[in-house]
Amino acid sequence: MSATLSASSLLAVPLAPLVGAVVAGLFGTKFGGNHIGRRVTHSLTILGVLVAFVISAMTLKSVVADGARFNETIYEWMTVGGLKMEIGFLIDGLTAMMMCVVTFVSLMVHIYTIGYMEEDEGYNRFFAYISLFTFSMLMLVMSNNMLQLFFGWEAVGLVSYLLIGFWFNRPTAIFANMKAFLVNRVGDFGFILGIGLLAAYAGTLNYGETFAKADELAKLAFPGTEWMLITVICICLFIGAMGKSAQFPLHVWLPDSMEGPTPISALIHAATMVTAGIFMVARMSPLFELSDTALSFILVIGAITALFMGFLGIIQNDIKRVVAYSTLSQLGYMTVALGASAYSAAVFHLMTHAFFKALLFLGAGSVIIGMHHNQDIRWMGGVRKYMPITWITSLVGSLALIGTPLFAGFYSKDTIIEAVHESHLWGSGFAYFAVLAGVFVTAFYSFRMYFLVFHGKERFDQNPDAHHHAADAEPDHGHHDDHSTPHESPWVVWLPLVLLAIPSVVIGFMTIQPMLYGDFFSGAIFIDEAKHEAMKELAEGFHGPVAMAIHGLTAAPFWLALAGVVLSWYMYLVNPALPAAIKRACGPIYRLLDNKYYMDWFNENVIARATRALGTGLWKGGDQGLIDGAIVNGSWKLVGRIAGAVRWVQSGYIYHYAFAMLLGIFVLMSYFVWFKR
Secondary structure (H helix, E strand, O other): OOOOOOHHHHHHHHHHHHHHHHHHHHHOOHHHOOOOOHHHHHHHHHHHHHHHHHHHHHHHHHHHHHOOOEEEEEEEEEEEOOEEEEEEEEEOHHHHHHHHHHHHHHHHHHHHHHHHOOOOOOHHHHHHHHHHHHHHHHHHHHEOEHHHHHHHHHHHHHHHHHHHOOOOOOHHHHHHHHHHHHHHHHHHHHHHHHHHHHHHHHOOOEHHHHHHOHHHHOOOEOOOOOOEHHHHHHHHHHHHHHHHOOOOOOOOHHHHHHHOOHHHHHHHHHOOOOOHHHHHHHHOHHHHOOOHHHHHHHHHHHHHHHHHHHHHHOOOOEHHHHHHHHHHHHHHHHHHHHHOOOHHHHHHHHHHHHHHHHHHHHHHHHHHHHOOOOOEHHHOOOHHHOOHHHHHHHHHHHHHHHOOOOOHHHHHHHHHHHHHHHOOOOOHHHHHHHHHHHHHHHHHHHHHHHHHHHOOOOOHHHOOOOOOOOOOOOOOOOOOOOOOOOOOOOHHHHHHHHHHHHHHHHHHHHHHHHHHHOOOOOOOOOOOOOOOOHHHHHHHOOOOHHHHHHHHOOOHHHHHHHHHHHHHHHHHHHOOOHHHHHHHHOHHHHHHHHOHHHHHHHHHHHHHHHHHHHHHHHHHHHHHHHHHHHHHHHHHHHHHHHHHHHHHHOOOOHHHHHHHHHHHHHHHHHHHHHHOO
């Protein structure tokens, strides 16, 4: 155990939010009798997350400055044969960074929630949920074994179900949380298969012990096939990541998660849940490096998600859904980086994305409050002069998202694009095209939203739902105001925006050297540079963040992003009639995008119906017909018929028994005479 990292202080990181969640959930809700008020509830939960953040920051300092590491078992649950079930922590550069990102973003969301959920009936319950969510994610990222990883994995899924359906009296929210739950079960089935295969063939659930046997696993074939066992394991694990990190075709739950309150949209999309899959693959890099087939599969899936989910963001009119589709696209970028063996670049983008995506979501929520819960960007415009703080912070988030040089997103996105360009795996050509085209698409839909909301003609007085909530708008959380003029949000809402805007600008510049080309992830991420040279080649051409930003001004991604911004400015501010004309001219394409490539239709009408038919067939044919009809009912009917026949033989008359004996003797004699001679 490291002298600078103690088990007790590390244990306090996940337990502090858990204590806040338990107290708020038991004593601040109807379930526990409402013994504590709103002020006590949010104070306790914020204090818990603050404690977790402070210890996480101290841990990161020790890891970076002193090279501190920790990998110990905290509690041994049980031993089954040679398989140990443990709770333990693994602290290295990857974990320490994730701890800080999760706790900081969660802290900002907690503070923001005070203003956003004001007067909501479920105020205390919401704070209990988001603190529990934070605990679950911390248990996931701090784990040193796959049992605890799976616990955190399922826990974030469960709490996300509760949060997406927070307004449980809305049918759309109930549908959305059930959809998220079911789609994630599909991914989790693959995930647990991968863990089971590792447990079966490696004989351990501990990360270090498993990685030590990676070379042995790479020599084995999957029983009954010619497939490499390590490839099957890695693809199964990645299917789990496809569900949690919303990769095509298991992405369909993420846009509908907007039915939850905006603070949880920020927490899910920025620092928790959707980043779990990216983190898991990076943590399992010693395994994934052994299978080029699995890496190519990851590369192609990520490329499809990055490009085609970005297209869907172009036609969205709900401010939160635009940001949601940008999350899908950016998760695709991270996944592409994983497939190119640029694990550090994927995690680097995970970090930068967490800050500016939380900023954009919370900024969208601030706009929703200021616009009196109107979420349709078509009925906004000119909001900049009414909400100056929200405007400038949203602009910062948008510039970071599109990869503007010197902003955080520039360093991580450009690194991913260059890493894919240097990759020689199958599918890297398509992936490079996808991430490069995605730059233009991202810039276009991001600034389409920005211009429609903050610039141009004021349209909020023309909103047909100006004096009542639209069907898909969020409920009024007590922000009662009958005026249609926008207003700046209270300080508890805009303060987190300012605090998130700072790292959205500077964090990439400050950390790219140690995280990508230093030893920050030493011992945490493994790359076989002899086979996968992308990051090695990028390191040779890196001459500092300033030089990278200057070079970025002449690179293709910058000009593609600029073209997207200029085109959106022209279409939505200079010539606003053009989008409608394009929509009419490209009717089939628009309908394809509006129906989200008919993925929901396919899932509901093909997969769901086929599953229901299969279930009905198993129920009627298997359960009722075979088990109940043939085995259970059939067995007693057969016994009854035999008993009925035997009953006639047992007549009680001696001459009947004598006749039966003679008949039996005759049969035996005939048998021996005719068949044994």
